[in-house]
Amino acid sequence: MSIRMALATIAGARVEVLQKAPGDVAKHAAMGGVLISTSLVAMVSAFFALNSTLGLHWAVAAAAGAAWGVLIFNFDRMLMFSMGRGSGLIKGGVSALSRVLLAAVIGSIVSMPLVLKIFEPEIRDELVTMQFEAKKENQRKSDEAFAKITELEQEQTRLLDVVSGRSTSAVSDNADVVAAKAKLETAEKAYQDANAQAQCEFDGTCGTKVPGNGESYQQKKRIADEAKSTRDKAQRSLDDTTAKVTEQLESGAVNDTEQAHKRLPEIQADLDLRRAEQRAQEEKGKEATEGNTGLLARLEALDRITEGRPSGAAAHLAVFLLFFCIEVLPVIAKVLSAFGPETLxxxxLRRMDDDADTDDKVWASRDRDLAELKAEQRADMERAQLDAQTAAHAKTAQLVADKQLKMAMKAVEVWGELAQLRTDEELNRWYREHVGPNAPIPTALRPEPSVPQQSAPQPNDPESTLRIPKVVLPHQNGVPMNGNPSSTHP
Incomplete structure (x- = not known):
């Protein structure tokens, strides 16, 4: 077989038909070449996807790619073989559309790894940027999730200061002392302002501009004195509050140290646990981010590269459509040939199929007739066998009935003889008892000549008396023939 004929066979052409139509060999051979090309493209695509994305060894990726290529090859052949002529325009169009859609799905799957491989350098750089952004986002989420760590660290520092005696808790930090200081500062400022106004009025540099101890000066002097009194009162309040707080702090210092010793281990244990959880979470996020180089990540990187870049998007679309068209080309070619004019x-092929269908119908009709004839012959044989069996059963039944009748007649005859003999014996016995044993026997009571004298049973001799057998008499017309010798009396 030539290479062209082999390629045509791969495309689904029948050799015995092509031998009668050599002009169509080239078309079918080209179709077979396209099928092989699409399977090779699918094989290379699967190899790149498995080797680059999953990181498989090249030998394993090559074996898996070869298997994928064979699968796509068989699937494309199935789509082509399932398309034919004579289905009508609408039905054929729907059938062709469904197969084109299936081919489009396969083309999209096959072309995507090839597109990723072509844009691999740009995708790799974009993946680095995406990983950096993901790390920053993970760190932000980790800080939000473990914000309690900062509070625990501050509490730990405070407790350590209390335990070591470096506690920042002083009299000046007390709220009452701070409030008293604020009042004193306010009163001091009010006094300084009032005193400055009074002195300015006394000097004549402000106010009435008249120096000396005048009425205006006296008025401002009273205001300054009141402010001074308020300031002195605030100072005394601050001193009292400070003394009180100092006494409280001195009395509670021992208790604070004891409480700090008790609480510090709990805070440290909780802090260590949360830090360990944070480190584990950050490590997991780091591993996930660094390992996020799979197919979806590469597709996202490709989308980010082409986003906002018309030239990049056009290049991406062009490369995708190139491999997409290569994959759907066999099915498209088959669809176009199906809707085109018939070739030789x-x-x-149509005539050979019609002839084969006609031959099959003829042979099927012949087989059906033979089957019916054989069935009729078997039925006749079974009926003849059944009739023979019925006749044999009837003849056997008649023979059995005749034999039973003869046996019954013989039994009746024997019974009659025995009954007669018993009757004679009874009469003889009665005669001897009533007439006398030596009286002559009447002729009527003498035994018949047909019965030997020596075989006659002797009266009153139980051993010589014959037992009358119990014989089941035959039926005559459904009525039993009854007889009982013992019931016969003279």
Whole structure:
């Protein structure tokens, strides 16, 4: 077989038909070459996807790619073989559309790894940027999730200061002392302002501009004295509050140290646990981010590269459509040929199929007739066998009935003889008892000549008396023939 004929066979053409239509060999051979090309493209695509994305060894990726290529090859052949002529325009169009859609799905799957491989340098750089952004986002989420760590660290520092005696808790930090200081500062400022106004009025540099101890000066002097009194009162309040707080702090210092010793281990244990959880979470996020180089991540990187870049998007679309068209080309070519004019190959193929269908119908009809004839012969044989069996059963039944009748007649005859003999014996016995043992026996009571004298049973001799057998008499017309010798009396 030539290479062209082998390629045509791969495309689904029948050799015996092509031999009668040599002009169609080239078309079918080209179709077979396209099928092989699409399977090779699918094989290379699967190899790149498995080797680059999953990181498989090249030998394993090559074996898996070869298996994928064979699968796509068989699937494309199935789509082509399932398309034919004579289905009508609407039905054929729907059938062709469904197969084109299936081919489009396969083309999209096959072309995507090839597109990723072509844009691999740009995708790799974009993946680095995406990983950096993901790390920053993970760190932000970790800080939000473990914000309690900062509070625990501050509490730990405070407790350590209390335990070591470096506690920042002083009299000046007390709220009452701070409030008293604020009042004193306010009163001091009010006094300084009032005193400055009074002195300015006394000097004549402000106010009435008249120096000396005048009425205006006296008025401002009273205001300054009141402010001074308020300041002195605030100072005394601050001193009292400070003394009180100092006494409280001195009395509670021992208790604070004891409480700090008790609480510090709990705070440290909780802090260590949360820090360990944070480190584990950060490590997991780091591993997930660094390992996020799979197919979806590469597709996202490709989308980010082409986003906002018309030239990049056009290049991406062009490369995708190139491999997409390569994958759907066999099915498209088959669809176009199905809706085109019939070739010599198509006509020969249709006639051969019609002839084969006619032959099959003829042979099927012949087989059906033979089967019916055989069935009738078997039925006749079974009926003849059944009739023979019925006749044999009837003859056997008649023979059995005749034999039973003879046996019954013989039994009746024997019974009659025995009954007669018993009757004679009874009469003889009665005669001897009533007439006398030596009286002559009447002729009527003498035994018949047909019965030997020596075989006659002797009266009153139980051993010589014959037992009358119990014989089941035959039925005559459904009525039993009854007889009982013992019931016969003279």
């Amino acid at each position: 190959y198509d006509r020969l």
